[in-house]
Amino acid sequence: MIRIDARRAARRGVPDLTAFVPEQPASGGPDEHGLDRIARLSLNESPFDLPAGMVQAILEEATALSRYPDATCSRLRTVLSARMGLPPECFVFGNGAEECIRLVAQAFLNEGDRVVIPAHAFDAYQTASRLCGAEVTWAPLRCYHLDLDQALRAVDSTTKMVWLTSPNNPTGTILRRDEFERFLDRVPDGVIVVLDQAYAEFADDAGHVRAEDYLFTDGRVVGLRTFSKAFGLAGVRIGYAIGHPSVIEMLGRVKLPFNVSVVAQSAALCVLREDAFVESHVRAIRAERAFLQEAMTARRLAVVPSHANFVFTELPVDGDALARLLQRAGVLVRSGSAFGLPRAVRVTVGAHEQNLRFLASLDDALAVLPWEG
Numbered sequence: 001m002i003r004i005d006a007r008r009a010a011r012r013g014v015p016d017l018t019a020f021v022p023e024q025p026a027s028g029g030p031d032e033h034g035l036d037r038i039a040r041l042s043l044n045e046s047p048f049d050l051p052a053g054m055v056q057a058i059l060e061e062a063t064a065l066s067r068y069p070d071a072t073c074s075r076l077r078t079v080l081s082a083r084m085g086l087p088p089e090c091f092v093f094g095n096g097a098e099e100c101i102r103l104v105a106q107a108f109l110n111e112g113d114r115v116v117i118p119a120h121a122f123d124a125y126q127t128a129s130r131l132c133g134a135e136v137t138w139a140p141l142r143c144y145h146l147d148l149d150q151a152l153r154a155v156d157s158t159t160k161m162v163w164l165t166s167p168n169n170p171t172g173t174i175l176r177r178d179e180f181e182r183f184l185d186r187v188p189d190g191v192i193v194v195l196d197q198a199y200a201e202f203a204d205d206a207g208h209v210r211a212e213d214y215l216f217t218d219g220r221v222v223g224l225r226t227f228s229k230a231f232g233l234a235g236v237r238i239g240y241a242i243g244h245p246s247v248i249e250m251l252g253r254v255k256l257p258f259n260v261s262v263v264a265q266s267a268a269l270c271v272l273r274e275d276a277f278v279e280s281h282v283r284a285i286r287a288e289r290a291f292l293q294e295a296m297t298a299r300r301l302a303v304v305p306s307h308a309n310f311v312f313t314e315l316p317v318d319g320d321a322l323a324r325l326l327q328r329a330g331v332l333v334r335s336g337s338a339f340g341l342p343r344a345v346r347v348t349v350g351a352h353e354q355n356l357r358f359l360a361s362l363d364d365a366l367a368v369l370p371w372e373g
Contacts, residue, residue, distance in 0.1 A: 013130040018123065039357050041348040042332040044169070044199075044310050046232035048284070048351065051277060054270055062266035069262045073240075076268050080240070083272070084212055089245035092252055093260045097198050097226040097239030100251075102128045104161075104194055104222055104241065107250040109134045113160035118146050120170065120339040122196070125163040134160070144171040144304045144312065148183040161192045166209055167199040170339050170346040172306030176207040184218055192247075194222045198239075199308035201230035201282050202289075208307070212242055219244035229309055230282050231271045238264040285309045289349045295359050299366070310348045312336075316371040319345050325365035331358050343372070 007015045073093040081088045094100040101124045109115065111133030117125050119138045126136055137159075139151040146168055155162065166175040175195075187193060195211040211223025226239035238260055241251060271278065292311050296303045302314035315322060319335040319342050326333055331354075336344030347358060 011131070012133070017127055017130065020123075037330055039331045039350060039354040041350050041354060041358060042334045042346075043234075044229060044308070044346075044348045045234045046229070046281060046309075047349070047354055048232065048281060050232055050271075051274070054274055054277065057270045058263070058267045061270060062263045064262055067262070068258045069260060069265055071257045073260055073265055076265055076272075079269065079272055084242075086212060086215065086242065087245065090215055090242050090248055091240055092243075092248050092255060093238065093240045094255070095239075095259050095261075095264075096228060096237040097196065097224045097241075098124050099259060100224050100239055100241040101125060101194075101196070102131075103251045103255055104192070104224075105129050105132045105134070106254040108192055109160055112158070114156065114158040116151050116154045116159060116162045118151065118164065118168070120341055121163065121165065122169045125194075125196075129161070129163075141171070144168075145173045146175060148175070148179055152183060152186055155187060155191060159188075159191055161194060162187065163194050163196070165196040165198075167197075167203055167306070167308040169196075169199065169308065170310070170334070170336070170341075170344075171304050171312045172199075172308040172310060173304065174203055174205060174307045175209045176205070177209045177213075178207070180209040184214070184221070187220070189220075191220060192222060193220050194224065196224040198224065198226045199229055200225065201278070202285055202309050203307035204286060205307060215242060215244050219247060222247060227268050227271065230278055230285075231268070232277075232281060233264075233267050233271060236261070236264040236267045238268050284351075285349050288352060288355055291352070292347065292349060292355055292359075295355075296362075299359075299362070310346050312346045313344060315343050315345060317343075317366065317369040318372070319343055321369055322362075322365055325369065326358070326361050329357075329361040329364065331361045333358070 077088045077091045080091060105128035109129060109132035113134045114137055115129045115134050116137050116139050119140050129136055137154045139154045141147060146164060151162060197211055211221055214221040222241055222243040224241055228234040289306055293303050296313055304312045320337050322345060323333050323335040334346040336342060
């Protein structure tokens with residue numbers, strides 16, 4: 001006998017949240033269609049394996065597996081402090097940047113606070129905010145760009161936090177320094193501005209905003225970064241938040257003591273010593289991104305110019321229907337319906353062979369799907 005109604009017992013708002021449901025086999029191996037090769041272009045992972053020497057170095061460094069990990073990631077903090085020119089007290093680490101999103105919400109949001117989130121954003125901001133009892137106000141996009149004027153209009157006397165991303169997921173657009181600074185000048189004191197920059201390394205615009213430039217001129221800015229994208233470490237889960245030391249101290253008070261594993265810390269330290277690998281990875285993704293955007297535009301798709309490791313496009317067909325046809329061909333993409341944009345898809349930039357396979361499968365799918373509008 002089940003003696004609890006879980007929906008009624010759950011914290012307010014939890015039954016209304018949508019759980020993440022992977023749309024593909026996690027192994028990348030055979031799926032229900034009998035395909036032995038999957039081009040996984042749905043999760044914005046790196047399409048390239050880590051160099052064998054780097055994997056060996058990670059294994060050699062991660063030796064203390066019977067011991068709890070360093071609770072403060074002190075070695076990693078020291079390395080990043082030197083690389084970014086910030087005091088060590090400006091960093092806190094998490095099990096991926098997504099945990100850092102939770103830490104920010106847990107440290108600063110109260111029941112009844114209001115947060116502003118750009119429409120069609122990564123759902124982790126909404127989930128973290130609502131779990132803390134905050135109410136969400138959505139700020140519309142403008143031509144798939146974050147509209148900071150609309151975000152500012154959404155701020156009221158109960159607003160505690162504004163979540164922003166640059167490059168933006170899922171559209172790949174960026175915020176420039178000048179517009180971000182105008183926004184900061186107009187945001188009321190006491191409103192925390194979180195700037196998620198998980199894809200920042202792929203942006204090649206010199207005017208792209210950087211959270212680290214504002215930590216001591218405007219302590220409201222909190223930046224989020226990850227090792228999952230440009231550094232190719234999605235499988236070990238490690239990210240970090242940067243902020244004024246007084247802000248980071250609050251995040252440290254709600255962080256689990258041993259939240260970043262020995263292996264994850266070792267992997268991050270190793271990849272930070274491999275600048276050539278990261279630079280070649282970013283260079284390859286930028287080149288393939290340009291190739292994909294040109295090829296998709298030639299197919300009369302409305303492509304949004306991207307500064308990330310993915311390409312977002314409007315469609316003349318249903319995004320879910322296109323994604324299903326592509327999956328049958330062994331190509332996985334993310335339908336825009338996951339972000340409330342049903343006539344769109346987001347395609348991770350893959351290796352050249354994967355991108356060619358995607359384009360061939362795209363042609364086959366568009367040939368049989370009814371074009372709308």
